[in-house]
Amino acid sequence: MEPVKIIGAGLAGCEAALQLAKNGIPVRLFEMRPETKTAAHRTGDVAELVCSNSLKSDQGENAHGLLKAELRCYGSALLGCARQARIPGGKALVVDRQRFSAEVQFTLDDAGIEVVREEIREIPDKLVIVASGPLTSPELAESLTGLLGAKRLSFYDAIAPIIAADSIDMNVVFAASRYGVGRDYLNCPLTRKQYDRLVNELLEAELHPMKDFEKSSLFEPCLPVEEMARRGRETLAFGPMKPVGLTLPETGKRPFAVVQLRRENTEGTMFNLVGFQTRLKHGEQKRVFRMIPGLEHAEFLRYGSMHRNTYLDGPELLLPTLQTKVRSDLFIAGQLAGVEGYVESIAAGLVAGINAARIAKTQKPIEFPEPTMIGGLLKYITTPNQNFQPMNANFGLLPLLNKRVRGRAKRNLMAEMALDAARKFRRNLAV
Ligand SMILES: Cc1cc2nc3c(=O)[nH]c(=O)nc-3n(C[C@H](O)[C@H](O)[C@H](O)COP(=O)(O)OP(=O)(O)OC[C@H]3O[C@@H](n4cnc5c(N)ncnc54)[C@H](O)[C@@H]3O)c2cc1C
CATH class of the missing domain: 3.50.50.60 (FAD/NAD(P)-binding domain)
Structure with a gap:
């Protein structure tokens, strides 16, 4: 043989x-x-x-x-x-x-x-x-x-965290796609104050050290969320957290910012934080991302990461x-x-x-x-x-x-x- x-x-x-x-x-x-x-x-x-x-x-x-x-x-x-x-x-x-x-x-x-x-x-x-x-x-x-x-x-991978669906507070998030075309995403709405706190924490949070051979690896279309925050306080609000086409179901008003959660599997048991690829240490991801309204008790199934x-x-x-x-x-x-x-x-x-x-x-x-x-x-x-x-x-x-x-x-x-x-x-x- x-x-x-x-x-x-x-x-x-x-x-x-x-x-x-x-x-x-x-x-x-x-x-x-x-x-x-x-x-x-x-x-x-x-x-x-x-x-x-x-x-x-x-x-x-x-x-x-x-x-x-x-x-x-x-x-x-x-x-x-x-x-x-x-x-x-x-x-x-x-x-x-x-x-x-x-x-x-x-x-x-x-x-x-x-x-x-x-x-x-x-x-x-x-x-x-x-x-x-x-x-x-x-x-x-x-x-x-x-x-x-x-x-x-x-x-290179650019991994956003994935959380368990049953750990999301459904009383806080709302299901909607932008401009009312479907309800495919769960949206965590943030006020200006909540957004500012999140940005502050992203700027302060501890990062995983990079290996020497990974140091040149940041890929512009896929920047880590903390790097986007570092480039300007409003960058996230105009980037992955932009609220355009989304309104709060109770008031019909547009929230200041949103974190969108996208289904990760057909069964709907897992959701990822859209655009939140990150190099934050695992403990820091838990601490900082649980500040997002609706994710206070989020169970992390996969932590975000960026690697060669x-x-x-x-x-x-x-x-x-x-x-x-x-x-x-x-x-x-x-x-x-x-x-x-x-x-x-x-x-x-x-x-x-x-x-x-x-x-x-x-x-x-x-x-x-x-x-x-x-x-x-x-x-x-x-x-x-x-x-x-x-x-x-x-x-x-x-x-x-x-x-x-x-x-x-x-x-x-x-x-x-x-x-x-x-x-x-x-x-x-x-x-
Ligand atoms: C820097 C780094 C750190 C990691 N740290 C962890 C960690 O702490 N914990 C964790 O769970 N996972 C970690 N991983 C992820 C992953 O689990 C490991 O890389 C794991 O070793 C992958 O197993 P593998 O068999 O696929 O590849 P490897 O274990 O890397 O085996 C692949 C082998 O193929 C050989 N090879 C490559 N090209 C050729 C070729 N052309 N011809 C012949 N041989 C070849 C390589 O020399 C290597 O021995 C890390 C990955 C990287 C890159």
Whole structure:
């Protein structure tokens, strides 16, 4: 049998390789480091964690905890390595990063997978998984755009926060599109005084530090909200917060400013803050954006961020199996597929690995079930979306509950149902 080629021995590539090996499929795993470097990796190690050494929460009622529980259920090899390399870190799965890479290397060796130290510049023929990550080498990125289309690859993300629909105060916000053409948006109205307070806080709030290689990355049409505030006190009122075409239902008057909330999914469980892409620290986003009328109790499902990040237009290019639409033997895994985060990248590697193994065995690739965190994530990154930005695990990706529960009880119930669905799926997953 011809080996499946995998480009990138990062989190997704290593997980995919180990899933293939588990199914008896030969693999050639290519990694360009240490010879060719990226702007963030520091070593030649496989599965290097480029920044934090935390794989986030390990608690069942947390979205990342659920994602890990599903990965465990499907037999994720990298999650096993993370547990071997675990160091104390409270409720989070925190690892010794060198030990983690060493565990992954050991597991690859044990499975007979050789890491070929070579930069791949052209997408190869036949069964291949591209898992070259957010810092994909420029030549490979060019080959991808040649195959998939120039507008289909982004190099920076500009992410606005997403909040849970049921945490919005519907007594304060009003549903309306501009000029009365529909009711597609929820609008948070601000008085002059409220607007001024928000601008003051945006100017004072603490920012995530930028990496050196990201410093030139501000993209004018997509400036962070705090940068817009810095350019002039009225900039936001004439920009994303302009109230034109909107009137308050009670008075018929135009508010001084509005923050518009746009639906993020068909089910209407998630809304994003339009134009509020930001580099504020997570705690600061919570503090400052909860000053917006109607968002006092907002539950943040995804925080805003702006990064150097190579990712594909998943909704246009990918199937939920992580095959590309143009070539059924070409898979995309990891951050390049439009997921965001270490564990999400591992999950995308697992899905691509399992499905590539199925193709190698002439079986039909499978879609992971929607009522699970992995299924929800795959659905999100492959559903039509004109404003697509990468997505992390969160409870807004799961189907609505048909009973009214809130807070921790709601999350526990959703996690229980998702895990049940994952276990049933696992039983039928005869790869
Ligand atoms: C600077 C930065 C910091 C981040 N910090 C965090 C964080 O703290 N927490 C978090 O959850 N997520 C973080 N992320 C996001 C993301 O989770 C990680 O980047 C994660 O490692 C992505 O996994 P991956 O497998 O898709 O890519 P990677 O782990 O980056 O693996 C891709 C591999 O492909 C190799 N490669 C690239 N091009 C080629 C080529 N042409 N030929 C051969 N090999 C190639 C690379 O060298 C790399 O080893 C960060 C991202 C960046 C860019």
